[in-house]
Amino acid sequence: MASNNSVISGGFPVRIINNRVLIIQVLISVFLGINIFMISTFFRKDVFYTTMRYIFFAVTLLSDCLFLVMTNSLLILSFFGFPIQMWLCFILYVVLSVYTFVTPITLTAMTLERYVAICMPLRHAELCTMRGALQLILIIHSISIVPCTVTLSIFSATVSPTFYSKDRVCSVEIFILSGWQGHVRSAIGQFYFLIMCSVIVFSYVKIMKVAKTASGENKKSTWKGLRTVILHAFQLLLCLVQLWCPFIESAVMEVDFTLFINVRYINYIFFIITPRCLSPLIYGLRDELFFQALKSCAFSCSKTRERSFYIQLCNNTHTK
Numbered sequence: 001m002a003s004n005n006s007v008i009s010g011g012f013p014v015r016i017i018n019n020r021v022l023i024i025q026v027l028i029s030v031f032l033g034i035n036i037f038m039i040s041t042f043f044r045k046d047v048f049y050t051t052m053r054y055i056f057f058a059v060t061l062l063s064d065c066l067f068l069v070m071t072n073s074l075l076i077l078s079f080f081g082f083p084i085q086m087w088l089c090f091i092l093y094v095v096l097s098v099y100t101f102v103t104p105i106t107l108t109a110m111t112l113e114r115y116v117a118i119c120m121p122l123r124h125a126e127l128c129t130m131r132g133a134l135q136l137i138l139i140i141h142s143i144s145i146v147p148c149t150v151t152l153s154i155f156s157a158t159v160s161p162t163f164y165s166k167d168r169v170c171s172v173e174i175f176i177l178s179g180w181q182g183h184v185r186s187a188i189g190q191f192y193f194l195i196m197c198s199v200i201v202f203s204y205v206k207i208m209k210v211a212k213t214a215s216g217e218n219k220k221s222t223w224k225g226l227r228t229v230i231l232h233a234f235q236l237l238l239c240l241v242q243l244w245c246p247f248i249e250s251a252v253m254e255v256d257f258t259l260f261i262n263v264r265y266i267n268y269i270f271f272i273i274t275p276r277c278l279s280p281l282i283y284g285l286r287d288e289l290f291f292q293a294l295k296s297c298a299f300s301c302s303k304t305r306e307r308s309f310y311i312q313l314c315n316n317t318h319t320k
Helices: 014-042 052-079 086-119 121-127 130-156 161-165 179-213 216-255 257-277 279-285 288-319
Strands: none
Touching: 014 052, 014 257, 014 279, 014 288, 052 086, 052 130, 052 257, 052 279, 086 121, 086 130, 086 161, 086 179, 086 216, 086 279, 130 179, 179 216, 216 257, 216 279, 257 279, 279 288
8 A cells, every 4th residue: 555655756755746736726726717807807998908007917917827827737747747749848948938038027018107107297198008018018029039049049959850759748957958058048037137127126216206206196196106116026026036946946956855846846836926926916906997897897797697596596496
C-alpha cells in the first residue's frame, strides 16, 4: 500500500502535489471568474470601450486571463510529468514570454495616461483617444515580443532542427542552455523594468507637485490619481521580483531539492499570480464609474437568474 510519502515521476510527494494543485486551481478559478465578470462589464457601456484608460484596463484583464490559464496548464503538465512536442512548447513559451511583459508595460501606459489627465488636462482629450489607445496596444505588443525574440534567436542558433520533434516536459529552463543565456534574458527584463520604474517615478513626482497646488475637487481627483500610481508601482515591483525568481530557485535547488519545490510554489503564488490579480482592485473597484457598472451588472444578472427560476418553476407546476 502506498503511504503519504510515496512519489510519482520527478520525485514529488503525491499528497503534497494534490494539495498544492487544488489550492492553485481554486485561486486561479476565483481570479479568472472576477476578471471575466469585469471584462463582460467593460463591453456593456460605450464609455468604457471608447476611453483610453478603460481600454488599457481591459487589455490587462485579457492579458492576465491568458497568462494565468497558460501558466496553470504548464504547471499541471510539469507536476505530472506529461511530455509534449517541443514545437508546441516553443509556441507556448513565445506567448507566455510576450504576455509576461504586456501587463507591466500596459500599466506603465496607464500611469502615463493619469499623468496627462492630471498634469496636462487641456491636452488629455487630444492625446488620449480611442485610436491612440489601439495604436499604443500594438506598440506595447511589439515591445513585449523583443525579449523572447532575442532569447529564442540565441536558442535556435544552437540546437538542431530535430530538437523540435522531441517529446519533453515543457518548462522555461529548456530554452536556456547555458548560464550566460539566462543572464542575457534577465538583463533585458531588468532593463525594461528600469525604464518602467523611471516612468512611474517621473509621473509620481509630477502628479505630487500638482497635488500640492490643487484645491477642492481637483485636489481630491489628483490625490486619487497619485494613489493609483503608487499601486501601479507596487504591482510592477512584484512583476520585477518574478525576474529574480529563477536565480533564487537555482541557488536553492543546489542546496535542497525539496526546499526548491517549496520556494518555487511560493514564488508562483506571490510573484506570478498575485501581481496579475491586482488590476481588478486598482481599476475595477476603485474607479467609481466602473464600480457602479459592476453593481448594476451584478444586480441585472441576479434579476435575470431569479426571473428564469420563477419561469421554470411555473412551467414545472403547469406541467404537473
